[in-house]
Structure formats: structure tokens, C-alpha cells
Amino acid sequence: MxxxxxxxxxxxxxxxxxxxxxxxxxxxxxxxxxxxxxxxxxxxxxxxxxxxxxxxxxxxxxxxxxxxxxxxxxxxxxxxxxxxxxxxxxxxxxxxxxxxxxxxxxxxxxxxxxxxxxxxxxxxxxxxxxxxxxxHCRSTPACACLPSFETLLTPRPPGLPRGEMERRARRLLEFESGSPEPALVLKWCAPDIICDFAGDRARLPYAGRHTGVDALLGIIRAVHVDFEQRPLGLSRILIEDARAACWRQVEWRHRGTGRTGVCELADFVRFDNGLIVECIEFRDTVSLLRMQD
Missing domain, CATH: 3.10.450.50 (Nuclear Transport Factor 2; Chain: A,)
Structure with a gap:
């Protein structure tokens, strides 16, 4: 050690x-x-x-x-x-x-x-x-997606080579249309995907745990209604086993107030059998709230 x-x-x-x-x-x-x-x-x-x-x-x-x-x-x-x-x-x-x-x-x-x-x-x-x-959103269990003992001993393979995992994560996060493309979300995410957004639900309505690709698409649409987003940069995507993680910089503009700002987000995804089965996201909630106040 x-x-x-x-x-x-x-x-x-x-x-x-x-x-x-x-x-x-x-x-x-x-x-x-x-x-x-x-x-x-x-x-x-x-x-x-x-x-x-x-x-x-x-x-x-x-x-x-x-x-x-x-x-x-x-x-x-x-x-x-x-x-x-x-x-x-x-x-x-x-x-x-x-x-x-x-x-x-x-x-x-x-x-x-x-x-x-x-x-x-x-x-x-x-x-x-x-x-x-x-x-921490109190609606989220103490430990997200507890794996079985068998999974701890032998993690399930992602079902994709490393390069394809990186390509899909990058394509979803480096969007050019103002938000992730719904067609790609449906194609690359499992129907019962678990998505978890860090934050206090009193400030961030969609904070906490959600299940299903429809719920994820609903959150993407809700964010797009309030904000314009322009990706500015993406860090190197870290990959180990079936997991991938990165942080990114995004310029935000609130459609109601017109206020703009730049803040960073961190994203974590897990693949299983070729599909994304879990995604977790951090964002600067306070900075985004200040743009809409």
C-alpha cells in the first residue's frame, strides 16, 4: 500500500x-x-x-x-x-x-x-x-442500485467494446440540438433505466431517483423548456468495466429571464448488455437557480 x-x-x-x-x-x-x-x-x-x-x-x-x-x-x-x-x-x-x-x-x-x-x-x-x-435528495436510497453478491464477485460485462462505450457517451453529451437527442436516448438506453439527479427536490423538481426511459425523456424536455444549452467542452471519459464518467462545461441561458451563465456537470453511466442501464448527474443547482430568479 x-x-x-x-x-x-x-x-x-x-x-x-x-x-x-x-x-x-x-x-x-x-x-x-x-x-x-x-x-x-x-x-x-x-x-x-x-x-x-x-x-x-x-x-x-x-x-x-x-x-x-x-x-x-x-x-x-x-x-x-x-x-x-x-x-x-x-x-x-x-x-x-x-x-x-x-x-x-x-x-x-x-x-x-x-x-x-x-x-x-x-x-x-x-x-x-x-x-x-x-x-442529497432524501427520495434517493442510501446506496444507489445495490448490486447482488454475485455481481460484486463477477461484474456483468457492458456488452460493448470500450471505444463504443466512449462514442455513445460522447454523442449523448456533446449534443448540438440544445439537448440530448431523444431518438438516441431511446436507442441506447434500457427501457427500465435508472436515472438519479443530485440535489434538493425543493430546489430541483426532478432531483432524486427516477425509473424508465420515459421519465428520463420527460426530464430532458422539462430542462429544455426552461433553458437553452450550448456544450463548451467535455473532459476525457473515464472507463472501467461497464462504467463511464466525465465532467463537462455547458453555457446556459434561461428562456424566461434571459440570464446566462456557464456551469459544469458531472455524468456517470453504466452499461449492461449493450444498453445504458443507469445514469447519475451532478450540476451546479444554485447557479442555475440564480439564472431564473
Whole structure:
């Protein structure tokens, strides 16, 4: 197992999973010196979502920048329990989805948040991170799509080669018509697809878990009624086994207010027997709400 992100050690996929678990544990226990041992001194963290009552999307540079972000967070919240939902590793990059409880100091309330972090390593240390953060929708079960014990031991194959998985994910997300193409959604998604949108349903009406391709198409249409979307960029698509993940930048324009803005989204899909059977999405809910207020 790696200790402190040694620069002399080429990290395996198993090592990276260990490092991710250690980094999250250090963050939630506030062991910041050990956390810093896993990252490069020049690490860059891009936070793509608002942290409630604190800061908006921002870029934090270096270990000192991370400590400042942690300090500002700890001034408002006490970290509590956390759990890792999924980890995907692809070469020198990985992404983790996780969930945590945070107790706010001024009112004593506990807030549960879903988060996703994309990480990139160089010479054994993390040099780049992208963070997505939103409220956990209480309509979503504690762990999405619990797999059977048999599936844990022998994951089902995606039914597609890696290149085709990437092509389909990219085609659906790099849309040119203002929203994903309904014909492709029907063709490439399973009829009983599970789709999950991070966020508070009081702010995001379609937040939480939905089942069926018709429900997914209904959400796509609802978003298109309120917003014009123009894709600006798509990260490298990470793929492991039957799972794929990426983050993307989109320019939004609210049709009612005319306000515009750029925000990032993170997307996670899982394939089974050649079809997409699960999709999970993070977006900067607060920034989108500000465009329509």
C-alpha cells in the first residue's frame, strides 16, 4: 500500500482506491497534514458547485489553498460520517462518488451531501481535482442500485467494446440540438433505466431517483423548456468495466429571464448488455437557480 503518495511508486488501480479512501478519511477527520502528503504541492482543485452558505465555484491552488478551503468549511460545518458509493479508476485518473453528513454550527442541523471528485495523478501524487457537491435528495436510497453478491464477485460485462462505450457517451453529451437527442436516448438506453439527479427536490423538481426511459425523456424536455444549452467542452471519459464518467462545461441561458451563465456537470453511466442501464448527474443547482430568479 502507498504511504503518503510516494513519488517513487507507480500507483496501481488498487493503490489509487486506497489513496482515495485515505484522503476522504483524512478530510472528514481533519487530519490535514496527512491529506497534504497525498497531493502535489502545486495541486489545483476546481470546485464546480456552490457550498451552501459559504463559497461559490472557485479554483483553489496548492496545499495552502486546500487548507484555506478546509478552514472556511470547518468554520461553518463539522464533518461527520461518510461513505464511498463508487470508485472508477482509468490509468492516471479516477473519480469517486461519496456521501457525507455535515453539522452546521449556527443551527446544529445535519445536512447530507452527495459529492463527486475527479482526480489525476502524476509521479505518485494527486495534481488535479474537480469537485461536484450538492444536497442529497432524501427520495434517493442510501446506496444507489445495490448490486447482488454475485455481481460484486463477477461484474456483468457492458456488452460493448470500450471505444463504443466512449462514442455513445460522447454523442449523448456533446449534443448540438440544445439537448440530448431523444431518438438516441431511446436507442441506447434500457427501457427500465435508472436515472438519479443530485440535489434538493425543493430546489430541483426532478432531483432524486427516477425509473424508465420515459421519465428520463420527460426530464430532458422539462430542462429544455426552461433553458437553452450550448456544450463548451467535455473532459476525457473515464472507463472501467461497464462504467463511464466525465465532467463537462455547458453555457446556459434561461428562456424566461434571459440570464446566462456557464456551469459544469458531472455524468456517470453504466452499461449492461449493450444498453445504458443507469445514469447519475451532478450540476451546479444554485447557479442555475440564480439564472431564473
Amino acid at each position: 502507498p504511504v503518503g503518495g510516494s513519488r517513487d511508486l507507480a500507483l496501481s488501480a488498487t493503490d489509487k482506491r486506497f489513496v482515495i479512501a485515505e484522503m476522504l478519511d483524512c478530510r472528514m477527520r481533519r487530519h490535514y497534514d496527512r491529506f497534504a502528503s497525498f497531493v502535489d504541492p502545486g495541486v489545483v482543485l476546481s470546485c464546480h458547485s456552490w457550498r451552501e452558505g459559504m463559497v461559490g465555484p472557485a479554483v483553489w491552488r496548492g496545499a495552502d489553498g486546500l487548507r484555506e478551503l478546509f478552514r472556511r468549511t470547518d468554520e461553518n460545518y463539522l464533518p461527520g460520517d461518510h461513505e464511498i458509493i463508487d470508485v472508477l479508476v482509468d490509468g492516471d485518473e479516477a473519480v469517486v462518488r461519496w456521501r457525507a453528513d455535515w453539522r452546521r454550527h449556527d443551527n446544529g442541523r445535519i445536512y447530507t451531501n452527495d459529492a463527486a471528485h475527479f482526480l489525476r495523478w502524476d509521479q505518485g501524487r494527486v495534481v488535479e481535482m474537480h469537485e461536484f457537491f450538492d444536497a
